[in-house]
Amino acid sequence: MNDSKNPISPHLQIYRWHVSSLLSITHRISGIINLFALILIFFWLLILSFGESNYETFLLMINSFFGKFILIGFTWSMCFQILSGIRHLVWDLGYGFEIKTANISGVIVIIFSLVLTTTFWIFARGFI
């Protein structure tokens, strides 16, 4: 063991997770996932420009189990980042910094991201 009293960075295996730290890293991760979603959309439009037969093959792929899994994942990632982003914007305006408020807003973001994802799919696709 190191005798030094210097603080060390959080050790992930013994690190005690809080709502705030969980949401902070998830906000970043969901941002990266959304980048992949945008790249998928790029290919979606590219394949659409390749004509009917290619596009029909693409539709088969995204309507497979794996395809839907990815699309639902991207939906959640989008919902989460928009809600978490609103939370960040409220902080930027100077509100909601109390620990209790921040924890409650964090839980609200998690719950509503799931509710929104479900609602989104029901309206966009009529269930799965």
Add this chain to the structure above:
Amino acid sequence: MNETRKWILHRVTAIIVAPLYAWFYFSLVSLSTKNYTEAIYFFTNPLFKILAILLFFVSFIHIRISLGEIFEDYIHVKKIKDVANIFTIISSIIIPLIILFLLMYKI
């Protein structure tokens, strides 16, 4: 670009992109149950085309700033960080330009 302007631009682009992205992703997921003709028909609306192009240009400005922050935090070798940033900047210009070309001339 100075850090304050970057900070403001990051927020402004987020506010523009959020509704645009939600609308466009919703439209695409809806189109995924329909066929090629209906997808093409969707893009005959010039407003939808303009909004889709705008989505790509604005979101890649947002992405460029965000990735810059992430590279700053996790990449500690300056050379690699510079290369990563240059690659991001080039991609964030080329991808929206390809989308512009596709939607104007191909779809």
